[in-house]
Amino acid sequence: MMKTKLITLLGLCLSIVSCKDFLALKPDTSYSHPETLEDINALLNYESRVNGNYLGNIESGTDDFEIDFSSYSTRSAYYQELYRWAEEPFSEDGGAGENWLFPYETILYANVALESLERVKGGDPELRNRLKGDGLFLRSYRFFQLMQVYSPAYLVGDQNSPYGIPLRLSSNVNEPSVRSSVKDGYQRIIDDLNKSIQLLPEEVSYKIRPNKSAAYALLARIQLSIGDYEHALENAQQSLQRNSKLMDYNSMDLSAAYPFMPLNDEVIYHGKSSASGSLMASSRLTITQDLYGMYKDDDLRKTAFFVARTPSRYRFKGFYNGSAASYFAGIAVDEMVLVAAECLVRTGKVSEGMEMLNRLLVHRYDRTTFVPRTATNELEALQLVLEERRKELPFRGIRWTDLRRLNRDPRFSKTIRRRFLSDDGEPVEAILPPGDSRYCYYIPPQVIEKSSMIQTKR
Known part of the structure; x- marks a missing residue:
């Protein structure tokens, strides 16, 4: 019975978000609400929706990859515009499915779960708390990623901007969508994550569900992105107190096609995204020399993360989800070590920041040649940390956010x-300067048309 109800509910969710009129839709399907905590738990176990549906645009604009002219010429107009950071609004399809509808589909799941918890009475109080924490975490994660793509970069103390995202807090699709302010968006995300920390368990059976370490880690990532270094440090340390295990690349077969197993020891929370695959598929993506050239020969990540396509062109293989079919969009221990190291340095604790950085690097460099890093001042330390951060975290859905904040x-x-090639077949160079307004993407045109929300101004 529970399975039947769940399938019915999932069918409704899918029918809602697969329609291009999403956010302006009146549902005409009746369905059975979850009637027990177990029903809600089953809904949140739907891995392809709950742990997938991450945005591709958060990776597609970075300086970590390029595609050749022949691959560019065979992409659709939307992906060509995406690749060259087009000035004008994106073409009619606008990437609405994978970069707007899909994340809001997951937000819909979270809202159904949270609302059902208000309606369903009884059951195990511990399970109830965990499910509420799950829903808040899940919604917050998607809100944050959406803001990295569709809202301007923001640092604590900035003037507020009206170009936030719709903070959908209800599963009622009849409610109109209205863009929040950017500041309100971050405040909602941070408040909900703080609530989730109080509700989530210390341990979970599978990393497809969040625990306290995951919520602290996501909060640390968000606070780093807005320059709140003291709180980012506190939360990264809280996460690391619960989970600090690092893989030693010295003891791994780094020459394997894909050296990292899904749900490996470093993974705190599992997430993946196949979005923008038409642009970023492994068969056409090439690592920029700017990135590849950063790795010295004794840096084991050079072998772990990359494999030659031709003598001078490399593709990425270091996916923490174990496959090139999607990039790893979850959270891992190595990221938290780097957040803690950067924030220690930025709060005046340079030597402690270097100690934290070396905790990671001793597992990443050939142990026979590794020399611990040192720095005599904050700038030197920051340069070291940020260099290692870029080398450690490519294709994690992080670099775009880092560019947005560091450009300030x-x-x-x-x-x-x-x-890329012009319409006349001539090579043309696209340039994205620091702080450019194109670091904030246009909301897909058909979403604006159906919802009457304001479009981003550049």
Whole structure:
């Protein structure tokens, strides 16, 4: 009976979000609500929706990859526009499915779960708390990723902006969608994650569900992204107190096709995204020399993360979900070590930051040649930490956010360049300067049309 009800509910969710009129839709399907805590738990165990549906656009604009002219010429108009950071609004399809509807589908699941918990009475109080924590965590994660793509970059103390995202807090699709302010969006995410920490368990059976360590870690990632270094440090340390195990690359077969197993020891929370596969498929993606050239010969990540396609072109293989079919969009211990190291340095604890950084690097470099890193001042330490951060976390859904925040600091800002073919078949260079308004994507045009929300102004 529970399985039948669950299938009915999932069918409704899918029918809602697969329609291009999403956010302006009036459902005409009746369905059975979850009637027990077990029903809600089953809903949140739906891995392909709960642990998938992460945005591809959060990776597609970075400086970590390029595609050749022939691959570019065979992509649709939307993906060509995406690749060259087009100035104008994206073409009619606008990536609405994989970069808007899919994450909001997961938000819908979270809202159904949270609302059902208000209606369903009784049951195990511990399970009830865990399910509520799950729902808040899940919704917050998607809200944050959506803001990295569709809202301007924000640091604590910035003037507020009206170009936030719709904070869908209800499963009622009749409610109109309205863009929140950017500041309100971050405040909602942070508040909900703080609530989830109080509700989630210390341990979970499978990493497809969040625990306290995961919630602390996500909060640390978000606070780092907005320059709240003291709180980011506190939360990264809280996460690491619960889970600090690092894989030693010295003892692994790094020459394997895919060296990392899904749900490996470093994974705190599992997530994946196949979005933007038409642009970023392993068969056409090439690592930029800018990234590949950062790895020294004794850096084991050079072998663990990359494999040659031709003598001078490399593709990525270091996916923490064990497959090139999707990028790893979850959270892992190595990221938290780097967050803690950066925030220690930024709060004046340079030597402690270097100690934290070396906790990671001793597992990443050939142990016979590794020399612990040292720094005499904050700038030198930050340069070391940020260099290792980029080398450690490619294709994790993180680099785009890092570019957005670091571009605010002239010491670390960067101009990105890509080459593509014009309509006349001539090579053209696309340029994305630091702080450019194109670091905030347009909401897909058909979503604006159906919902009457304001479009982002550049």
